[in-house]
Amino acid sequence: MNKNFTGTGVALITPFNDDLSVDHKSLEEIVEYNIANGTDYLVISGTTGESVTVTAEEKKAITNTVIKANNGRLPLVLGIGGNNTAQVVEEIKNTDLSNIDAILSVSPYYSKPTQEGLYQHFKAVAEASPVSIILYNVPGRTAKDMTPETTLRLAQDFKNIVAVKEAGNNVHQYLQLLKNKPEDFLVISGDDDLALGVVLAGGAGVISVLGQAVPKEFTTMINLGLEGKAKEAYALHFKLMDLTSLIFAENNPAGIKAVFQALKMCSANVRLPLVEATNELKQKIAEAAYGFNKLNFCRK
Amino acid sequence: MDLTSLIFAENNPAGIKAVFQALKMCNANVRLPLVEATNELKQKIVEALKVLA
Numbered sequence: 001m002n003k004n005f006t007g008t009g010v011a012l013i014t015p016f017n018d019d020l021s022v023d024h025k026s027l028e029e030i031v032e033y034n035i036a037n038g039t040d041y042l043v044i045s046g047t048t049g050e051s052v053t054v055t056a057e058e059k060k061a062i063t064n065t066v067i068k069a070n071n072g073r074l075p076l077v078l079g080i081g082g083n084n085t086a087q088v089v090e091e092i093k094n095t096d097l098s099n100i101d102a103i104l105s106v107s108p109y110y111s112k113p114t115q116e117g118l119y120q121h122f123k124a125v126a127e128a129s130p131v132s133i134i135l136y137n138v139p140g141r142t143a144k145d146m147t148p149e150t151t152l153r154l155a156q157d158f159k160n161i162v163a164v165k166e167a168g169n170n171v172h173q174y175l176q177l178l179k180n181k182p183e184d185f186l187v188i189s190g191d192d193d194l195a196l197g198v199v200l201a202g203g204a205g206v207i208s209v210l211g212q213a214v215p216k217e218f219t220t221m222i223n224l225g226l227e228g229k230a231k232e233a234y235a236l237h238f239k240l241m242d243l244t245s246l247i248f249a250e251n252n253p254a255g256i257k258a259v260f261q262a263l264k265m266c267s268a269n270v271r272l273p274l275v276e277a278t279n280e281l282k283q284k285i286a287e288a289a290y291g292f293n294k295l296n297f298c299r300k
Numbered sequence: 301m302d303l304t305s306l307i308f309a310e311n312n313p314a315g316i317k318a319v320f321q322a323l324k325m326c327n328a329n330v331r332l333p334l335v336e337a338t339n340e341l342k343q344k345i346v347e348a349l350k351v352l353a
Binding site for chain 2: 083118124
């Protein structure tokens with residue numbers, strides 16, 4: 001079952017129409033584009049999907065659109081997380097997970113729990129969940145790092161905690177996890193810029209933001225990394241490096257949506273408090289994205 | 301000063317609730333993902349309160 005989450009997963013954006021309603025048609029096309037270009041699994045309702053400004057009803061509709069468009073072809077991961085343990089448990093119990101392979105659950109943010117609090121939180125999540133769980137540590141957003149000790153304690157104690165998406169931009173912490181993890185446990189990079197290095201060190205792959213816009217190059221890079229072909233893989237990494245920096249220069253997902261706009265795949269609309277990338281950044285993104293456009297199977 | 305540092309040493313409001321517990325004004329219960337202050341910290345908080353007694 002763990003094999004489902006090796007390689008390149010992508011944290012899907014939620015495209016919006018000009019009235020900021022969900023653009024389901026473009027979402028379907030982005031799913032198809034990713035499947036056609038080598039993406040290994042899809043992640044619904046992450047930060048990149050603007051989960052914090054999507055209503056519960058919209059989340060259901062988005063999930064159904066992805067399930068239908070995917071039609072059983074790739075494993076699906078659904079984001080269910082929060083900083084109120086009881087509420088997260090409730091959402092897991094009230095969600096139809098029959099087409100979902102795993103939950104991606106962000107570490108509790110804002111209230112800065114202790115390591116013991118993080119452990120107790122994910123213990124409750126693991127006990128409530130009928131499917132696999134991918135822990136998500138992103139201290140830059142949560143304001144609290146989940147230490148490798150806590151992550152590995154959870155990995156050892158709960159069979160359905162199968163992976164961590166680590167996104168701390170901290171090479172040392174990645175290496176500590178890789179060194180000490182149980183054999184079956186997967187360390188997934190949540191940092192697009194560090195993903196290749198993590199894979200070469202023994203990581204399972206990436207849950208990527210950029211990958212969904214340039215899936216052919218990104219998946220090829222990660223696959224080469226998984227085969228230990230560092231030199232070929234880094235050639236692609238260097239090709240993708242400018243675009244990777246640019247999409248995070250102002251805000252995620254405003255940056256990746258600017259890429260999709262440049263590729264004419266959907267609008268760059270985001271919901272407040274996020275705003276679109278500045279024209280200056282869009283210009284740079286369009287230049288960096290030029291050339292990738294024709295390499296991928298594209299609808300237009 | 302010590303008390304100020306101590307109540308934020310693990311988590312707010314677990315620390316201040318430990319103070320109230322020591323003062324016998326309410327219990328130290330918190331909701332997950334927060335957990336109560338460790339016994340070690342609670343001990344130190346009790347000690348620090350003695351200065352104010």
